[in-house]
Amino acid sequence: MTAASLTGANTETNVPLKRRLKRAERARQLKAFALVGPLLLFLLFTFAGPIAGMLWRAVADQEVRQVLPQTVTALAGWDGKDLPDEKAFAALASDIQAARAAGTIAIAAKRLNYAQNGFRTILTSTARNLKASPEPGTAKETLGKINAAWRDRATWTTIKGASGPVTSFYLLGALDLVRNADGAIVAAPPDQAIYRDVFARTFLISLAVTALCLILGFPVAYLLAALPPARSNLLMIFVLLPFWTSLLVRTCAWIVLLQSKGVVNDSLHWLGIIDEPLRLIYNRFGVCVAMTHVLLPFMILPLYSSMKAISSAYMRAAASLGAPPLTAFLRIYLPQTLPGIGAGSLLVFILALGYYITPALVGGAADQMISYFIALYTTETANWGLASALGAVLLLATVLLALLYGKLVQGQQVTGGMKN
Amino acid sequence: MVTPALVRFSGIQKTYDGEHLVVKNLDLDIRKGEFITLLGPSGSGKTTTLMMLAGFEVPTEGEIYLSDRPIKNMPPHKRDIGMVFQNYALFPHLTIEENVAFPLSVRRVDKSEAQARVKAALRMIKMETMAQRRPGQLSGGQQQRVALARALVFNPQLVLMDEPLGALDKRLREQMQLEIKQLHETMGITIVYVTHDQSEALTMSDRIAVFNDGIVQQIDRPDALYERPVNSFVANFVGENNVISGSVETIDKGYCRVALKAGGTVTARAINVSGAGAATSLSVRPERIAIIPDGASGDGANLLPAKVQSTIYLGDHALAVLDVADNAEFMVKLQPGAHDSLKHGESVFISFRPEDCLALDPV
Numbered sequence: 001m002t003a004a005s006l007t008g009a010n011t012e013t014n015v016p017l018k019r020r021l022k023r024a025e026r027a028r029q030l031k032a033f034a035l036v037g038p039l040l041l042f043l044l045f046t047f048a049g050p051i052a053g054m055l056w057r058a059v060a061d062q063e064v065r066q067v068l069p070q071t072v073t074a075l076a077g078w079d080g081k082d083l084p085d086e087k088a089f090a091a092l093a094s095d096i097q098a099a100r101a102a103g104t105i106a107i108a109a110k111r112l113n114y115a116q117n118g119f120r121t122i123l124t125s126t127a128r129n130l131k132a133s134p135e136p137g138t139a140k141e142t143l144g145k146i147n148a149a150w151r152d153r154a155t156w157t158t159i160k161g162a163s164g165p166v167t168s169f170y171l172l173g174a175l176d177l178v179r180n181a182d183g184a185i186v187a188a189p190p191d192q193a194i195y196r197d198v199f200a201r202t203f204l205i206s207l208a209v210t211a212l213c214l215i216l217g218f219p220v221a222y223l224l225a226a227l228p229p230a231r232s233n234l235l236m237i238f239v240l241l242p243f244w245t246s247l248l249v250r251t252c253a254w255i256v257l258l259q260s261k262g263v264v265n266d267s268l269h270w271l272g273i274i275d276e277p278l279r280l281i282y283n284r285f286g287v288c289v290a291m292t293h294v295l296l297p298f299m300i301l302p303l304y305s306s307m308k309a310i311s312s313a314y315m316r317a318a319a320s321l322g323a324p325p326l327t328a329f330l331r332i333y334l335p336q337t338l339p340g341i342g343a344g345s346l347l348v349f350i351l352a353l354g355y356y357i358t359p360a361l362v363g364g365a366a367d368q369m370i371s372y373f374i375a376l377y378t379t380e381t382a383n384w385g386l387a388s389a390l391g392a393v394l395l396l397a398t399v400l401l402a403l404l405y406g407k408l409v410q411g412q413q414v415t416g417g418m419k420n
Numbered sequence: 421m422v423t424p425a426l427v428r429f430s431g432i433q434k435t436y437d438g439e440h441l442v443v444k445n446l447d448l449d450i451r452k453g454e455f456i457t458l459l460g461p462s463g464s465g466k467t468t469t470l471m472m473l474a475g476f477e478v479p480t481e482g483e484i485y486l487s488d489r490p491i492k493n494m495p496p497h498k499r500d501i502g503m504v505f506q507n508y509a510l511f512p513h514l515t516i517e518e519n520v521a522f523p524l525s526v527r528r529v530d531k532s533e534a535q536a537r538v539k540a541a542l543r544m545i546k547m548e549t550m551a552q553r554r555p556g557q558l559s560g561g562q563q564q565r566v567a568l569a570r571a572l573v574f575n576p577q578l579v580l581m582d583e584p585l586g587a588l589d590k591r592l593r594e595q596m597q598l599e600i601k602q603l604h605e606t607m608g609i610t611i612v613y614v615t616h617d618q619s620e621a622l623t624m625s626d627r628i629a630v631f632n633d634g635i636v637q638q639i640d641r642p643d644a645l646y647e648r649p650v651n652s653f654v655a656n657f658v659g660e661n662n663v664i665s666g667s668v669e670t671i672d673k674g675y676c677r678v679a680l681k682a683g684g685t686v687t688a689r690a691i692n693v694s695g696a697g698a699a700t701s702l703s704v705r706p707e708r709i710a711i712i713p714d715g716a717s718g719d720g721a722n723l724l725p726a727k728v729q730s731t732i733y734l735g736d737h738a739l740a741v742l743d744v745a746d747n748a749e750f751m752v753k754l755q756p757g758a759h760d761s762l763k764h765g766e767s768v769f770i771s772f773r774p775e776d777c778l779a780l781d782p783v
Contacts, residue, residue, distance in 0.1 A: 313509040316476055319496040320503035321523035322574065328497075331522075335513045 051395070057388035058171055061164035067108035068095040072163040075156065080183070084156050089139035092150075092159075093130060100127045114383065115169060116158045122149045154181045170389035195373070195390065202369040202394075205287060205359070206352035212292040213299035213348045214341065221303035221340075225310075239300050247294060251358045254290040255281060258362070286362040294358060295351055299344040306340025339409065346405045350398050370394055425449035426487060426578060426610050427473065433481035434468050442468045444634040446482070450578075450612060455604050457613045457621040460631030461657070467582060469631070470614045474580055475499050487577065497526075502571030502579040506586050508563040510555035516566050517542070517551040523574040541569040544603070561592045568600070572609065581613045585620065597623050618658045622646065630654050646705075651692050652780040655703040660753075662709075663783060664702040664745045668693050676779050678702060682745035686722040687774035692781045699782040707753040708776035711740060711762070712769045721771045726750065728766045731759035744770060 065072050070091035078084045099105045105127050112119040126146050134142035143150040150156075161169065161179060172178060172185060176193035180186050187193065220239065224232050242250060257263045258280035265277040280286055310333065318328035356371035363369075370390055377387035427450035434443040443465040450456050458466035471477040473484060475496030483490050491499055502523075510519050520541050524534040542548045545565040555563055564584055571579055581600075585593045601624050604611055615621055621628045622642045629639040630653070638650045649655035656663070666678040669685065676690040678700060686702065693700050712723070726742040731754075738759035744750040752770060762768070 311507070311509070313505050313507060314511060316474075316496070317503065317505060317509035317511070318522070318526075319476075320474055320499075320501060320580075321526065321570065322497050322500070323522070323526040324495075324497050327526055331526075332511055336511075 054388045054391050055395075057384050058174075058392040059166045059168070059389075060385070061111075061162060061167035061169065063107050063111040064159065064162040065164040067099045067104045068092065068159070068163075071095045071159060075160045075163060078156070078160060080153070080157055080160065083140075083151065083153055086137060086140050088156070089143050089150070090134070090136070093134055093139045093143060096123070096127050096130055097133060100130075111162055112158055114173075114386070115162055116154070119155075119158060122147050122155065126150070157181045157183075167385075170385040171392065173386055174389040174393045195370075198368070198370050198373060199393070199397075201367070202353060202371075203397075205284070205291070205367070205369060206349050206355075208288050209291045209295060209352045210299075210345050210349045212288060213296050214345060216292065217296055217299035217303055217344065218337075218341075221300045221307055224300070224304045225307035236304075239297055242294065242297060247357055248361075250294055251290055251361050254286065254293070254362055258286055258289070281362050282364045284363070284367050287359045287367045290358045290362045291352060291355055295348045298347045298351060302344040302347065303337065303340040306337050306343075310336045342405060342408060346401065350401065353394060353398060424452060425485075426452040427612070428485040428488075429469070429473075429482070430485065431482035432469070432472065432479045432484065434465070434472060434477065435480050441480075441634050443472075443479075446636060448629060448636060448639070450610065453608050453610055455601070455611045455613065455624060455626045457615060457625040457628045458631055459615060459618060459621040459628050459657070461616060464631040465634040466614050466616075466629075466631040470580055470582055470612060473578075473612065474501055474503055500574075500576050500578075502574065502576035504564070504567050504571045504579070504581040504584045506583045508555070508560075508567040508587075510563055510566055510570070512555050515552050515554055516547065516558070519555065519566060520570045520573050523570065527574060529574075537573055541573040544572075545569045560588050561596060564588065564596060565599075568603070572603070572607070577610065579609055579611045581611060583615055584613075586615075586617075593620070594623075600624065622658070628658075630657060632657070648691070649703070649778065649780070652701045652703065652783045655778065655780055656783075660706050660751060662704045662706060662744075662747065662750050664704070664747055664750075665782065666700055666702060668696050668698050668700055668779065670696055675774055676700075678779055680724075680745045684724060684745065686724065686777060687720075688722075688777040688779040689775055691778045693779045700779045701781065701783045703778045703780055704772050704776060706739065706751040709752045709770050709772045711742075711752055711754070711758075712771050713761075714769075721773050722777060723769055723771050726768050726770045728762045728764055728768060730764060731762050733759060742768070742770065 068091075071088060074088040074091040075084060078088065096105070099108065105123060109120040109123040112123060126143065129146045130142070140150075161167070161183075169179070173188070174195050176188045176196045177185050178188045220235075224235055224239070226232075227235065255262070259265070260277040260279070260281075262280070264280060265274070268274045269277065280289075314332050314336070315328055318332045319325070323331065353369075354371055355369055356375060359367055359369050360372055360375075371394075374387045374390050374394075377383040377390070427448075429446045429448040432443055432446040433441055435441050442463075446465075446469060448469075458469055460466045468477060472479050475491070475494065479492055483492050485491065486499065486501075510516075511522065514522065517538055521534055521538045524537060529537070538551075539548065542551055545568060547562065547565060547569075550558065550562065555566070558566065564587075567584070584600075585596050588596060597620060600611075603609070604624075613621075613624065622645075625642055627639060628642055628645050630637045630645065632653050638645060638654045640648075645654065646659050649658065652663070655661050664680060664686075666680040666686075668690070669677040669679050671690050671693065674690055675687055676693060677685055678688050679685050680702075688700075688702050711726075724744055726744045729741040729743055729748060732739040732741065733756065736756065738754045738756050740752045740754055740759055740762055741748075742750045742752060750770075
């Protein structure tokens with residue numbers, strides 16, 4: 001600032017044009033910044049902050065470090081090949097006694113139990129049976145006597161693996177991977193490997209819902225764009241009508257419609273089409289129907305805006321040049337709606353990825369999407385590390401998709417439209 | 421020279437709302453190889469006529485024949501009619517080459533032949549180097565040339581142009597007029613051209629059909645239209661025109677004596693007057709009038725007193741605006757420089773020959 005004003009005071013012509021421009025624009029920039037400031041702060045606290053927190057929790061590993069600090073220090077130099085030395089056993093005994101006094105054993109036990117089933121019992125039984133500090137030099141023997149698990153190298157590997165401060169444990173877990181006793185990454189045992197399935201299911205349902213939305217939304221958007229304004233405005237109100245009620249109400253309405261004694265089944269039965277009620281809800285079908293209904297407007301609106309921009313002269317020109325209606329549609333109209341299709345599909349797909357309430361209410365056990373598990377770990381079992389890791393993987397997948405879409409759109413702008 | 425009609429409109433009527441006829445009883449023959457312009461103000465039915473020919477509108481009454489086949493119910497893509505739109509309507513997602521190749525590819529023309537024809541078409545409009553660009557990267561004039569190439573590349577029987585030059589600036593428009601005219605002459609195609617610009621129509625057309633109020637007022641060659649308009653609308657719409665109101669006194673051998681409302685009489689050719697005593701509008705072209713300061717009339721010429729309002733210098737010529745017989749916007753075309761001697765408010769006389777003054781229907 002001072003430098004600028006000094007040179008400015010000297011001779012106006014000596015100041016580079018760029019800097020003079022900057023100075024001239026500064027007041028306006030400040031004003032603009034002040035206007036977006038509140039929103040920026042809001043986003044920082046409600047959006048960027050929580051996401052950063054979630055990403056941190058996905059890799060943070062503090063519990064064992066806090067509860068068993070001496071053990072963690074003692075294990076720092078352990079090569080993991082044999083049982084650790086006496087020093088580590090003594091440190092553990094001392095840590096356990098301190099933790100028992102402070103009542104924090106359960107915190108570490110919970111974390112260690114994630115990594116090795118049954119660790120909670122090892123730790124609590126040890127704490128219960130360790131009456132006094134073992135004599136110097138006898139810690140190894142004493143602990144080994146209390147619980148044979150302390151004579152197992154894997155027990156110590158688990159503690160060392162959980163000693164933080166950061167860990168890949170949760171992220172690997174979210175992808176059905178674990179580290180074995182030697183620290184190598186291997187597939188989790190089949191009875192624990194569920195998340196890949198859940199991710200695959202999440203993507204599959206999202207994909208199906210996106211496809212359904214596109215198939216149902218395209219003609220509606222076309223109609224909206226083609227009708228005269230008065231009627232298209234009326235139709236637009238119907239498209240936006242679902243937004244007038246809450247998501248919960250709309251989802252519950254589907255339960256009323258689709259349940260075995262619901263409106264649809266009763267009608268079909270009354271018409272004599274079916275004898276037994278069809279299973280329309282608490283399965284994949286119900287999830288797809290309800291989610292498609294909820295997400296349809298997010299497909300229709302981008303499609304509509306891209307179709308609105310396509311002049312009717314193009315279709316006339318195509319017809320006059322000899323293209324039958326279907327050819328004209330496929331070669332002239334459809335390619336021009338691609339940006340709308342892309343935007344709508346991406347929007348619906350990303351929204352569907354994170355869907356929670358609808359599948360939770362109208363889906364069966366095998367239709368729960370990743371958000372259900374995130375919610376489960378956050379609220380039920382308080383395994384925030386795994387919940388965050390699942391969230392981080394989902395976020396990564398979403399960001400990659402968005403980047404891919406951005407690339408496609410950008411490529412299209414450079415060439416001024418998509419080739420067909 | 422009797423060339424068979426390529427297109428025949430027979431008793432065509434068109435209404436959009438069921439109350440007003442936009443086109444009233446149109447009968448029109450378009451000959452093969454001819455450049456015909458549908459000229460008229462907006463709302464006169466000329467574009468509707470074109471759209472019915474293209475197949476985008478269906479006539480309410482009557483039939484259209486193309487090469488003697490009725491086409492009223494034939495969809496546009498089967499008509500084999502090329503069309504150039506006002507806003508070019510080039511497909512924005514395709515390159516120039518792909519745009520021009522489009523009519524060939526939907527007709528499943530052999531690839532190598534299509535390529536050669538596209539190349540030839542692009543050479544014709546001198547745009548071979550731009551083949552890989554997109555329409556958005558071209559100027560308006562270039563886009564219109566591409567639209568032209570696209571409409572011609574499949575050798576249609578007929579090419580329709582709906583105010584194709586309306587969006588271009590004057591200089592470019594005049595250049596494109598000549599280019600289109602040349603294309604028409606070298607390729608021998610039949611063109612139906614719609615415009616509201618009478619000078620464009622005069623420049624390009626073999627024949628002009630002047631539309632007003634859903635009715636063809638006159639179909640004629642440009643010179644005939646200008647020299648011998650059949651009614652006041654055509655006289656006023658095509659070219660500059662001066663109007664004087666009066667009533668017919670006598671008619672004799674194609675000429676009539678007309679008493680002016682403002683006083684005085686002139687002799688005029690009786691073109692569209694019903695008889696003695698009828699009201700009439702006299703039409704005199706600005707370039708057929710001489711200003712005579714002292715009132716010394718030539719033999720047999722009409723002579724009227726006038727008052728100079730103003731003069732306008734236009735480079736290649738000048739205009740004098742006079743007050744003649746209650747018409748305060750009476751224009752006289754002068755040689756450049758001749759306007760210098762005229763002063764505002766000066767009293768002069770104008771003279772014009774009876775054969776240059778047409779007695780038409782009253783406005």
